[in-house]
């Protein structure tokens with residue numbers, strides 16, 4: 001579930017719904033907490049979080065896109 | 077079957093820009109400034125849509141006072157990533173393009189897109205140590221809201237959440253309008269226009285994503301489905317080099333364009349650099365290894381030598397903070413959020429890189445000239461439709477408006493009757509896709525197409541495989557047309573996008589079969605040599621009376 005909306009913080013302004021380029025909040029309405037209808041279509045670029053005036057959006061990073069990392073010998 | 081009824085609205089304008097990306101908005105701004113009535117049709121929302129939607133940070137440009145002699149500048153540029161595309165457009169085009177970039181830099185700065193860093197022009201990345209640095213670092217994160225505001229200020233009408241699907245031609249074969257669907261309501265629009273500009277961006281099909289399961293995590297946004305190319309092709313415009321796949325590399329699994337923002341050195345697990353260019357990070361140049369050969373990472377990994385890492389060790393904390401700033405300017409806020417969540421501090425931790433899978437590159441696209449004109453009268457194309465990059469989109473979009481204004485001056489809108497039959501055909505298709513009670517989801521169709529593209533026209537090609545693959549692709553395409561099903565207007569947008577991608581995949585197969593040589597990422601096992609006689613030539617395809625016709629020039 002990419003964007004995760006904190007219901008307590010959300011002021012239901014619908015700005016994330018307006019701006020999302022992928023329309024993952026499709027069918028959500030102003031005045032209601034947005035629903036992430038198409039989570040798999042998220043591009044993970046945070047248009048919604050940038051727009052949100054209430055800081056109500058967080059992200060759960062899907063397991064499939066976790067980045068592998070390592071300390072190289074000179075970094076240990 | 078109960079057809080889903082759409083309401084239809086006819087609208088008129090002088091100049092219709094399909095796609096409100098960088099190219100479309102710049103075309104609209106220039107057209108409106110010159111007094112044209114102008115509409116931008118955008119399938120998402122111009123404030124955040126497209127490849128530049130969440131920002132970019134490299135703007136290739138020529139600034140005389142910084143670069144000095146143009147001859148040295150262009151000779152260095154031709155050796156790198158942009159060289160092939162520039163060669164395709166020709167030296168005269170390249171020169172007028174670069175001369176125009178400087179104007180755009182000043183315009184954007186004036187409009188509030190910060191093009192300077194620390195009070196000056198700062199060029200870095202995509203460069204060979206010691207040679208010309210042509211990429212201006214800029215703060216692009218809010219470029220789209222700013223360009224949208226500039227367009228509105230000049231009276232441009234922005235029509236968000238509407239997808240252009242078909243070009244409508246008048247009875248003389250001129251571009252005279254567009255059929256579009258609303259992506260949120262059961263609604264269709266028929267636009268009449270004196271001139272049309274396509275700026276729908278880079279298709280991110282037709283090959284499968286390397287990262288299975290994360291099908292939306294592609295180098296470019298998922299909703300870029302090559303609509304402009306497919307519309308142009310169906311209308312008789314020329315496409316070129318559709319068989320020449322592109323390749324990109326970047327951070328592993330979190331697939332995205334923007335490799336040059338990373339300032340570290342590519343190293344193996346023992347810390348040995350995999351390329352010859354850098355021993356320690358150099359923010360001014362970046363490790364150009366990937367740009368010389370994007371497959372190098374893949375080959376390194378496949379030969380089981382080691383995974384390949386992007387290693388920032390050697391950057392000071394201040395330098396690393398600045399690199400993270402640029403990553404944010406390029407839409408990588410979530411990636412940085414992920415690093416924070418996982419406790420990855422790049423100061424002493426390297427992140428893995430990989431070569432991504434083949435894709436249709438921006439240089440495979442609509443053919444347009446120095447005025448951004450296609451061969452269909454009244455039809456223009458710009459940006460990633462056929463050239464690429466932020467400054468590429470800004471300049472070619474700007475030029476499209478100049479040409480369209482001159483062309484439209486003595487034209488009037490076509491009679492509605494001339495556009496109606498095609499518009500009705502499209503409407504029937506949309507209604508049918510929404511009325512089907514069961515059938516294929518667009519994603520099923522997409523995966524089918526991607527499997528076929530990869531298996532028969534992937535990284536090793538031959539006549540026998542291409543012929544068999546094309547036959548199967550056509551069967552699947554036909555069946556998709558009969559069975560695709562959209563549950564709502566959002567899914568309808570993707571169903572129509574799929575039909576467009578099928579069409580582009582077919583041109584790729586046809587052209588790959590016709591190109592009897594190996595070159596770049598087009599590798600024919602039955603024609604392993606490069607045919608030197610094709611050097612400097614472009615390969616074209618267009619529809620003539622329903623038949624695909626190919627040629628070389």
Ligand SMILES: Cc1cc2nc3c(=O)[nH]c(=O)nc-3n(C[C@H](O)[C@H](O)[C@H](O)COP(=O)(O)OP(=O)(O)OC[C@H]3O[C@@H](n4cnc5c(N)ncnc54)[C@H](O)[C@@H]3O)c2cc1C
Nearest residue numbers: 095097098099119125126127134240277303459460465466
């Ligand atoms: C992550 C990332 C980083 C990048 N970094 C750089 C960089 O630093 N420097 C650089 O030069 N380039 C960079 N690029 C490439 C650059 O973003 C593109 O070249 C540029 O955005 C192209 O502009 P465009 O207007 O042609 O297409 P886009 O900006 O992609 O715009 C296309 C628009 O058309 C809309 N659209 C699509 N289909 C339809 C339709 N059928 N109907 C209506 N609207 C439609 C889309 O929603 C979108 O708004 C990067 C790309 C990505 C993805």
Ligand code: SF4
Nearest residue numbers: 010011013014016052
């Ligand atoms: S922008 Fe923020 S506050 Fe507004 S609806 Fe979306 S999550 Fe809620």
